Amino acid sequence: MTTAPSFTTTLRDKLPTRLTRATRALALATLISNIGIILTGGAVRLTASGLGCPEWPRCTADSWVATQEMGMHGAIEFGNRLLTYVLVAICAAMFFSVVRLWNTHRPLVVMSIVILAGIPLQAVIGGITVWTNLNPWVVSLHFLVSAGLVMVATMLLNRVSLELRAPGQLDAPLVDGARDGVTSGLAPIILAASWVAVVLGTVVTGTGPHAGDPGSPRHGFDPDLVTRMHVVPVYILCAAAVVLIIRQLRLQTSPAQRRAAWLLVAVILGQGAIGYWQHFTGLPILLVWFHMLGSALLMVAATMVFDRYRAKYRTRGLGDPAEPETLDAAPTAR
DSSP states (O other), X not given: OOOOOOHHHHHHHTSOOSOOHHHHHHHHHHHHHHHHHHHHHHHHHHTTOTTSSOSSSSSSSSOXXXXXXXXXXXXXXXXXXXXXXXXXXXXXXXXXXXXXXXXXXXXXXXXXXXXXXXXXXXHHHHHHHHHTTSOHHHHHHHHHHHHHHHHHHHHHHHHHHHHHHSTTOSSOBSXXXXXXXXXXXXXXXXXXXXXXXXXXXXXXXXXXXXXXXXXXXXXXXXXHHHHHHHHHHHHHHHHHHHHHHHHHTTTTOOHHHHHHHHHHHHHHHHXXXXXXXXXXXXXXXXXXXXXXXXXXXXXXXXXXXXXXXXXXXXXXXXXXXXXXXXXXXXXXXX
16 A cells, blocks of 8 residues: 655755755845845834834734724834744745755755844844834844845855856856966955955944934944044055956956956945945935945845855756755765
């Protein structure tokens, strides 16, 4: 007598066993959605809607959703919470698109797990921000976790894209052009300087006027002092980017390496222009929002440079639908 397969077995058998263009589309959607949640969160803070839902996980003590009496602020904050479920759906789809490739493409699966696990972590941190009346340190942590997820999502997209560019090839490197000690040494400096700039940028934001709610606390730092501290890693980043551009002109770098370097320069110039503009015009909301977008793009650009000049990832092939992988099988030697 044949035993009918269980629901989990049937579901597992329907999952992909091969990387395809759909996998890359999901990786791209994962990156875009993680950037998008930064922007919607920024809109909540910049419109003073941070306590539009004064409770968590409920919106109020008596309701899971925003009510008409809560007005626009409640709608904005509750809308941002609802978008989290869209993010969960996209990142879960990304995870299920690679989970059966655990034995051959474990780094891709791990990255998708990190991103998916980061979403409930973000939800908890979001709840703590509400419970602490939008404490600026907690708000900063909320943003920095999202920045970390953007970095991981960029790496995931790079690796899936590499596999599709080299179908059937094994051991093809992600670093696909020339590099030397200078460019390899600059890559982690650029990534580290970007992170320091973003971290100090959250301190500047926590000192500024956009608290998310009129009654929320602010840092007691001198605004000019923290702003000057914030630009120090930016100057280091600018110097490193210039050296990287000059150095790669003397090397046989690949188009992907050159695009990554020039993207970094473009983001730095854009961020610098917006940063000074908002500083000297009293931090208008729209400019601050664009600066937040620039911070997310800086993480993308710095990660792209790091991957193109330093990453050790090598292709594993696209997978074989005729031989589906299982999570408990012995790892395949490469």
